[in-house]
Amino acid sequence: MTSEVAQLLEFLRFPSISTDTRFAGDVRACGEWLVEKSREIGLSAELHETPRHPVVIARNEHRPGRKHVLIYGHYDVQPVDPLNLWTSDPFQPEIRDGRIWARGATDNKGQMFAHLMGVAQTMATHGDLPVNLTFLFEGEEEIGSPHLAAFLENHREWLACDVIAVSDTGMVAPGVPTMGYGLRGITCGELVVRGPARDLHSGLFGGAVMNPATALGRLIASLHDAEGKVLIDGFYDDVRPLEAWEREMWAQVPGVGEADFLQVTGAPALFGEAGYSPAEQTWARPTAEVNGMGGGYQGEGSKTVLPAEAMAKFSFRLVPDQDPADIIEKVRRHFEKHCPPGVTIEFVPGHDGKAYHADPHGVFGKAAQRALQKAFGKEPVLIREGGSIPIIQSFREILGADTLLLGLALADAQIHSPNENFPVENFEAGIRLNQALLEELAAS
Amino acid sequence: MTSEVAQLLEFLRFPSISTDTRFAGDVRACGEWLVEKSREIGLSAELHETPRHPVVIARNEHRPGRKHVLIYGHYDVQPVDPLNLWTSDPFQPEIRDGRIWARGATDNKGQMFAHLMGVAQTMATHGDLPVNLTFLFEGEEEIGSPHLAAFLENHREWLACDVIAVSDTGMVAPGVPTMGYGLRGITCGELVVRGPARDLHSGLFGGAVMNPATALGRLIASLHDAEGKVLIDGFYDDVRPLEAWEREMWAQVPGVGEADFLQVTGAPALFGEAGYSPAEQTWARPTAEVNGMGGGYQGEGSKTVLPAEAMAKFSFRLVPDQDPADIIEKVRRHFEKHCPPGVTIEFVPGHDGKAYHADPHGVFGKAAQRALQKAFGKEPVLIREGGSIPIIQSFREILGADTLLLGLALADAQIHSPNENFPVENFEAGIRLNQALLEELAAS
Structure with missing residues (x-):
């Protein structure tokens, strides 16, 4: 020694x-x-x-x-x-x-x-x-x-x-x-979707009011297209493109290929923004992720309630030259624009940091x-x-x-x-x- | 007395x-x-x-x-x-x-x-x-x-x-x-969406794998069109249409108008299948409702995790002549058909009863x-x-x-x-x- x-x-x-x-x-x-x-x-x-x-x-x-x-x-x-x-x-x-x-x-x-x-x-x-x-x-x-x-x-x-x-x-x-x-940088926020004044009997009222959990599902679904691109207006406006030498070098870097990502995440398959490798997706492209979600009855068995509200926590990983304050405002506007009828939303921004x-x-x-x-x-x-x-x-x-x-x-x-x-x-x-x-x- | x-x-x-x-x-x-x-x-x-x-x-x-x-x-x-x-x-x-x-x-x-x-x-x-x-x-x-x-x-x-x-x-x-x-009758089921083998760091891996909460949001969003119609293949096949006398009588029934439903539910606005009154929507039309949903971090503040799984509990109110066993099988097929890439799903049917x-x-x-x-x-x-x-x-x-x-x-x-x-x-x-x-x- x-x-x-x-x-x-x-x-x-x-x-x-x-x-x-x-x-x-x-x-x-x-x-x-x-x-x-x-x-x-x-x-x-x-x-x-x-x-x-x-x-x-x-x-x-x-x-x-x-x-x-x-x-x-x-x-x-x-x-x-x-x-x-x-x-x-x-x-x-x-x-x-x-x-x-x-x-x-x-x-x-x-x-x-x-x-x-x-x-x-x-x-x-x-x-x-x-x-x-x-x-x-x-x-x-x-x-x-x-x-x-x-x-x-x-x-x-x-x-x-x-x-x-x-x-x-x-x-x-x-x-x-x-x-x-x-x-990467980050900006976060929590979304609450509110509908009826209290949890409703899903038999008596189901069909006549928007279910806040359904509305939240739609809002989450509105964030990406089927190929993994983020659909928030202006989200990519300030994203600095990858440089050619970066893409060339990263393609050769050991330990960060598709097989490596598959192995380390344990996911059944990879999925990310079309046209980018996993290293590019995680190092140089911004994301919109749900960190947590909840609403209604989550215990054992079933409770046929139509929940009064549902919530989700989101984080957005940012890259140069995105500005966290600008992005979170775009997110807020996105949720307002896509809010389904029959519910109201409240979006509270959280912590952030630049890339x-x-x-x-x-x-x-x-x-x-x-x-x-x-x-x-x-x-x-x-x-x-x-x-x-x-x-x-x-x-x-x-x-x-x-x-x-x-x-x-x-x-x-x-x-x-x-x-x-x-x-x-x-x-x-x-x-x-x-x-x-x-x-x-x-x-x- | x-x-x-x-x-x-x-x-x-x-x-x-x-x-x-x-x-x-x-x-x-x-x-x-x-x-x-x-x-x-x-x-x-x-x-x-x-x-x-x-x-x-x-x-x-x-x-x-x-x-x-x-x-x-x-x-x-x-x-x-x-x-x-x-x-x-x-x-x-x-x-x-x-x-x-x-x-x-x-x-x-x-x-x-x-x-x-x-x-x-x-x-x-x-x-x-x-x-x-x-x-x-x-x-x-x-x-x-x-x-x-x-x-x-x-x-x-x-x-x-x-x-x-x-x-x-x-x-x-x-x-x-x-x-x-x-x-109305009912059939229920619980859906679990699984992605990575464990909760992942959303910075290190966000962007390269499908987020199970995002996938669940998409599956929930796939259940209805923008006008509130259920999009599950064959869902309405066996629905007995409302009879003319029912629609006429219900339009006159006191206590079940739009203002009454608004007041009793406390929802900011009503929302339901286009072309039907609230009484018709709740008494004679089938539904697809989320009773509860959860995944990832739901506590105070933020935890920038990419959750390993997310789940939702669903109930479907049924009308004559829908068969609960037939409907729950159609639901299962719907979720399988719409399951996004990069995650797997498990759907477990629950209790049911005919209309x-x-x-x-x-x-x-x-x-x-x-x-x-x-x-x-x-x-x-x-x-x-x-x-x-x-x-x-x-x-x-x-x-x-x-x-x-x-x-x-x-x-x-x-x-x-x-x-x-x-x-x-x-x-x-x-x-x-x-x-x-x-x-x-x-x-x-």
Whole structure:
């Protein structure tokens, strides 16, 4: 076992579960350990209080004329239940089959610690780094980063940087270096359809009034055509088309073909907007999804009621350059336009966030790709992701910098689940990646 | 207060709530009281055990050559919660504003007791009745008559009769004598739509798989056209068209116009199959209704999940001559035909029952109309009803006789709700109705 792996195992022993107040002391102890570790390797480091779990900031000595690189990670972890499904104790890390098994092994302790160990090696060899570096290690990512935006606002000038790097996303397949340059945005809303003043006897009144559940079904059906295209007026107006190089590259990316999507979703067949591959559909095309629906009697057996109301929760994944406020207004107008007779509707918008997109062929993007090539010995693939990471948008808005998504997580890492794991080789590649990344960013 | 009203109040004091085992003794005591009351007025009467609450049978002396008339009623009542909404104690009947206020006042003690008191008066005057009469008073109607069909089977020859009369339905408006000659049937089923193997992250996978809630919305939307017609292939094949006299009469019936339906349902507007009035839609046209639906996240806030499945419960109200088994098979085929790609469906049929229809212009129907005319001093209206009363079908199938539905309930009787009531004048009209009915049936 290398010294770096031994130190990671030490890090993984802290049960730094941020959501559970009983572990608040362990979260803090873990943060304090990180401060000590950062100081050991030659960085200046401090714990910064927030209303809940502290932020760790560690920096080398900043000198004029060098790029300022911020590397973000989080040292808090998800809960471990159900504990009985773990092969080994989540906080007594074990190495089996070339992987480290522990809660947080991939998400995010293993990935962020690779950066710290990369810096440690460079500092040990050269006494300094080629860039001005700031490590920002958060203790609240798994509870939605409630205090991070305020922390960024409060240290806006101190943290202002040229570029940000985050290793908290996925690799498309083992050994395939992966750079993410886009994330979908989101906007949400809840629709309530109301008809009669109360649940009615479906015998006495069925046939003479519009059933709100039927009306809701029609409204849901109005959202797509038979080929999966969203039918909301103007929905695609601001959608940035896929570029030719993206379609070409993604067609070659391993792990995201139709067979892969079929296997990982367990759906009987794939279905999506005609003319796009599953990767294109999930990374670069917007969606209209029902997240939940309900109305009337849902218990066992039957109750022949005509329900007074029915509701559905919707989310819309957005892509550049869709504006969440514009889209949710178009959705509202769509539902009003398609509302069947005999019912009224109420639509309440929920949370939202813009899509994220950074040119992968910019100066920093190219530097990151060279670093990935060096670390893995292979040409990296450039992808977007279908989900949303709200802090990335906060980084751009508050710190004015783009983020390089340099994920080291495998699809079977079991993050948020029992038996979370991280291959030792990914950890070691991450150390190499950090060293190459700082060199390439300095030279860019 | 007349002696008849005083006796009804005594009857109403029994808390004969059949669904609650704590009241089982009260149900029995109420049945025993009915036996005594029937004997008092000159009938032979007995309590007949069932696995739960007893049946009361009371008869005059049957003689050859007379019509055998069976009058059905039930002496059990609904629970009374929420008790705090009652103006007076549900089992301490009060007379206010010309109405008797008590649980069971209309449903069904008041209506059935009018028949008993009518018979009492005829017996007192003439020493006998003009027909062979059987009273069948059930104690389990409010729990779905679980043992009545078996009781009918076991006493098939003893109960075989020429015609049955039931006063357990509604009058279209106060003072308007109303004869029902039809009830809708029903068939039910539950549909489950399944997609991915588990709930998916709507960001990572949304856009590449069919959402089962969306698929369910489409299936629900496929059931009707924009004008409210059911689009299931062959659904209307066996529907008996409305007769001209029905449409003419129903257009004149008070209490069932558009304004009445709007008021009683509280819907913002009516909606139903084009070309039919609300009375026609609910009494003589079949329906396809969603009774309940659910899938995904229905709690507070949002959870951006793409649900693994969604379900809906459906009921279809049927009219003559639709066959429930045929219709549910057509429904199953419809869902299979319209199932969107990327999901699978499972459809499980539920309970069913045929529509009921008896010619109102037959010998007994005409006799009943003459009796209604005599009792109320007004021409009766002939209606069907939208609900289903399964025992009526059992009467026809087991006893081989049609049922005259001679309802005395008003729309604001609050049956099954707090402040149930029954106008004293309806009770007195019911007594007159019984006397006229037995005379007219005897003469028919």
